[in-house]
Amino acid sequence: MSDFFNSGWSNYITLVSLVGIVWCIWLLASQRKAKVIHTADGAVADTGHVWDGDLRELNNPLPRWWAWMFLLSCIFALVYLVLFPGLGSFPGVAGYTTDGALMSSMTEANDELKPVYAKYVKMDIEEVAADPKAREMGQRLFLNSCAQCHGSDAGGAKGFPNLTDGDWLYGGSPENIKTTLINGRNGVMPAYGHLETAQIVDLANYVRSLSGLPADDAKVARGAELFKSNCVACHGVDGKGNIALGAPNLTDKTWLYGGSEATIVETLTKGRMAMMPSQDKVLSPEKIHLLTAYVWGLSNNKTAAAK
Amino acid sequence: MSNHSPIGKPIPIDVIEESLYEIRRKIYPRSVSGLFARWRLILVFATQLLFYGLPWISWNDRQAVLFDLIQRKFYIFGLVLWPQDVIYLTLLLILSALALFLFTAIAGRLFCGYACPQTVYTEIFMWIERKVEGDRFARIRLDGEEWPWGIRKWRLKITKHFLWLLIAFWTGFTFIGYFTPIETLGAAFLHLSLGPWQTFWLCFYSFATWGNAGFMREQVCKYMCPYARFQSVMVDKDTFLVTYDKVRGEPRGSRNKSADHATLGLGDCVDCSICVQVCPTGIDIRDGLQYMCIGCGACIDACDQVMEKVDYPKGLIRYTTERAIEEKETNQSAIRHILRPRVLIYIAFITVLTSAFLISLVTRNPLRVDVMRDRGALAREVDGVRIENIYRIQIMNASENNMNVQLKASGLSDLRILNSQGELVTEIAVGPASNLLIPVKVSTTVGAHEPGNYPIHFDVIGREVSGSELITRTRDEKSSFIIPR
Numbered sequence: 001m002s003d004f005f006n007s008g009w010s011n012y013i014t015l016v017s018l019v020g021i022v023w024c025i026w027l028l029a030s031q032r033k034a035k036v037i038h039t040a041d042g043a044v045a046d047t048g049h050v051w052d053g054d055l056r057e058l059n060n061p062l063p064r065w066w067a068w069m070f071l072l073s074c075i076f077a078l079v080y081l082v083l084f085p086g087l088g089s090f091p092g093v094a095g096y097t098t099d100g101a102l103m104s105s106m107t108e109a110n111d112e113l114k115p116v117y118a119k120y121v122k123m124d125i126e127e128v129a130a131d132p133k134a135r136e137m138g139q140r141l142f143l144n145s146c147a148q149c150h151g152s153d154a155g156g157a158k159g160f161p162n163l164t165d166g167d168w169l170y171g172g173s174p175e176n177i178k179t180t181l182i183n184g185r186n187g188v189m190p191a192y193g194h195l196e197t198a199q200i201v202d203l204a205n206y207v208r209s210l211s212g213l214p215a216d217d218a219k220v221a222r223g224a225e226l227f228k229s230n231c232v233a234c235h236g237v238d239g240k241g242n243i244a245l246g247a248p249n250l251t252d253k254t255w256l257y258g259g260s261e262a263t264i265v266e267t268l269t270k271g272r273m274a275m276m277p278s279q280d281k282v283l284s285p286e287k288i289h290l291l292t293a294y295v296w297g298l299s300n301n302k303t304a305a306a307k
Numbered sequence: 308m309s310n311h312s313p314i315g316k317p318i319p320i321d322v323i324e325e326s327l328y329e330i331r332r333k334i335y336p337r338s339v340s341g342l343f344a345r346w347r348l349i350l351v352f353a354t355q356l357l358f359y360g361l362p363w364i365s366w367n368d369r370q371a372v373l374f375d376l377i378q379r380k381f382y383i384f385g386l387v388l389w390p391q392d393v394i395y396l397t398l399l400l401i402l403s404a405l406a407l408f409l410f411t412a413i414a415g416r417l418f419c420g421y422a423c424p425q426t427v428y429t430e431i432f433m434w435i436e437r438k439v440e441g442d443r444f445a446r447i448r449l450d451g452e453e454w455p456w457g458i459r460k461w462r463l464k465i466t467k468h469f470l471w472l473l474i475a476f477w478t479g480f481t482f483i484g485y486f487t488p489i490e491t492l493g494a495a496f497l498h499l500s501l502g503p504w505q506t507f508w509l510c511f512y513s514f515a516t517w518g519n520a521g522f523m524r525e526q527v528c529k530y531m532c533p534y535a536r537f538q539s540v541m542v543d544k545d546t547f548l549v550t551y552d553k554v555r556g557e558p559r560g561s562r563n564k565s566a567d568h569a570t571l572g573l574g575d576c577v578d579c580s581i582c583v584q585v586c587p588t589g590i591d592i593r594d595g596l597q598y599m600c601i602g603c604g605a606c607i608d609a610c611d612q613v614m615e616k617v618d619y620p621k622g623l624i625r626y627t628t629e630r631a632i633e634e635k636e637t638n639q640s641a642i643r644h645i646l647r648p649r650v651l652i653y654i655a656f657i658t659v660l661t662s663a664f665l666i667s668l669v670t671r672n673p674l675r676v677d678v679m680r681d682r683g684a685l686a687r688e689v690d691g692v693r694i695e696n697i698y699r700i701q702i703m704n705a706s707e708n709n710m711n712v713q714l715k716a717s718g719l720s721d722l723r724i725l726n727s728q729g730e731l732v733t734e735i736a737v738g739p740a741s742n743l744l745i746p747v748k749v750s751t752t753v754g755a756h757e758p759g760n761y762p763i764h765f766d767v768i769g770r771e772v773s774g775s776e777l778i779t780r781t782r783d784e785k786s787s788f789i790i791p792r
Binding site for chain 2: 143
């Protein structure tokens with residue numbers, strides 16, 4: 001609760017707050033009356049204070065209700081400080097925290113939306129993906145929560161997969177996508193910096209040849225040997241990857257970080273760390289359901305007309 | 308201020324310890340008739356006809372004036388304002404302020420006296436009070452000691468409050484009717500199915516009307532209102548104000564109608580105190596200008612009637628300026644001072660701003676477009692053939708007609724716009740008073756341009772279908788296109 005670096009601050013702030021309120025009440029009470037001079041010419045009574053020879057302080061009394069409101073404000077302040085945080089690190093007896101308020105209003109908002117999602121939660125992903133209204137909602141969720149990395153069109157960026165091309169690191173079934181969303185993913189390409197630079201170039205050429213990109217034949221031949229001893233564990237003998245590990249297919253011309261020789265050399269030398277954050281704590285299950293359908297539909301809904 | 312003798316300090320006769328807080332003395336204004344009372348009546352009717360009437364007018368199958376906070380659209384007859392149009396609200400507020408400055412500079416607290424809701428509702432409530440309980444003296448007697456609480460007193464008080472609450476409720480109801488369609492609101496009220504917030508605001512505004520116009524009255528002007536404070540300091544020597552002509556009136560005193568008051572050494576003021584009795588803030592205007600005066604002119608009407616009765620010229624209390632009183636000028640010459648630099652500057656400002664306001668309203672483009680570049684993905688190469696940049700395009704159609712929108716991009720060679728499904732974007736239909744957000748990919752040929760950041764334009768052409776005619780609306784939005792290394 002307390003964000004002060006020592007309890008002295010907390011006590012100091014508590015004291016200042018309370019003394020301030022008490023001082024306000026004392027001020028109101030002590031200034032109830034004043035000596036007022038009545039003059040022979042029947043003018044408005046004044047306090048005898050004169051400035052600049054002709055500026056006199058008159059007694060134009062405040063209305064009584066104003067004084068009551070002032071006092072009530074002071075009492076309100078005291079009650080508030082007992083109930084809510086305000087007196088240094090005293091948490092208040094009402095048990096209010098901003099964090100709790102946020103959580104409860106989020107729960108409330110999600111509960112309010114439950115009926116909107118209710119009919120979709122009961123449907124299969126394929127069905128939801130075919131529903132234009134659900135796609136609209138899915139797109140809005142996507143633009144809010146996913147587009148920062150994957151792009152507004154879900155086409156990805158360097159290091160962030162394209163979600164529209166039917167090529168999946170961890171598999172493209174609705175269940176796989178949902179798992180990805182709920183738990184997140186950690187993709188690791190280990191670094192092979194211990195190999196000779198020439199060997200890495202050979203490997204890169206072999207990898208390019210897998211997807212039919214132009215490569216140096218001699219290097220490709222040498223690289224094939226290196227591939228067998230270093231890479232097949234994850235990428236498979238044929239380089240087709242492994243969705244259980246999220247190891248990319250190296251034969252399909254889809255590159256997460258780029259397919260130029262230089263980029264592949266960089267990937268091999270330094271390795272890559274990729275992270276899909278878990279959405280479990282961020283989005284409600286209903287929203288994850290809808291997002292799964294939207295993402296699945298991006299590459300499977302060829303019939304779905306674009307918005 | 309007023310009764311301070313310039314000779315020096317007044318002679319103290321008594322020093323009393325007095326309270327600095329006082330219980331409010333209830334004010335019983337006497338009814339008044341005359342020129343200014345009639346003007347106030349006209350303004351009460353005009354403002355209230357507008358306020359109570361507007362929500363019931365229809366336009367294009369909807370309420371003509373509706374401030375839809377949930378949809379964030381303000382409908383004002385043929386105009387639909389969106390949050391993006393907040394500049395109009397700003398201009399309107401600035402214009403209102405300038406108009407207030409202008410009126411105050413010319414004739415003091417005109418707004419307070421004739422058009423302020425506080426004055427207007429107090430006026431309506433006092434009219435009911437007079438009809439039910441009688442005029443000033445009857446009311447004073449009714450509230451006084453000699454009228455114990457009995458059948459009649461209860462009957463009068465209950466009748467008065469019932470009528471007050473009725474008007475207060477109707478006022479609150481009308482006010483809410485500007486924010487939710489008033490006909491559905493009425494139906495919901497009759498079925499007792501109002502939402503919690505509607506109920507709260509309905510009660511709040513009804514209670515506020517009843518409290519302010521029934522009980523607080525002049526207290527609002529004296530202690531709460533900020534406009535009262537700054538209007539009080541915006542008057543100068545040439546401002547027309549409700550003024551008691553001290554030179555003509557003093558020394559005051561009662562006299563026989565037949566007596567020649569010049570020989571009695573008296574001024575024109577017969578000290579009948581009618582001006583004090585009619586004053587809604589309970590002040591004595593004969594003490595000179597004071598901050599509680601709301602400039603309603605009730606004392607002018609009352610005093611003129613008395614002057615007529617005793618055959619003195621009217622205008623002992625009148626609208627006049629400090630300079631005119633000091634220099635014994637006629638009002639004709641005081642009127643010549645109205646167009647002084649300050650007033651001319653206000654008028655110039657108002658003219659310029661009003662023109663700007665109207666011109667921009669008339670030429671307002673109901674097609675709005677926002678282009679937002681994706682920040683995460685700067686650019687990508689597709690199949691080694693094209694370079695793609697990603698944008699979100701928000702198209703808003705602020706008109707009340709359907710609009711067909713075409714998108715083009717220019718600024719680089721061979722720019723194509725595709726939607727997220729990879730289809731060419733041709734025509735997009737945007738419904739009336741609605742908006743669309745579409746993510747698009749804009750692409751150009753690889754190698755056609757050096758790496759770098761290029762400005763591009765989105766040329767948006769909307770065809771608004773208004774009845775049988777097409778209105779073309781265009782927007783040109785700038786953005787940037789990045790060619791990666």
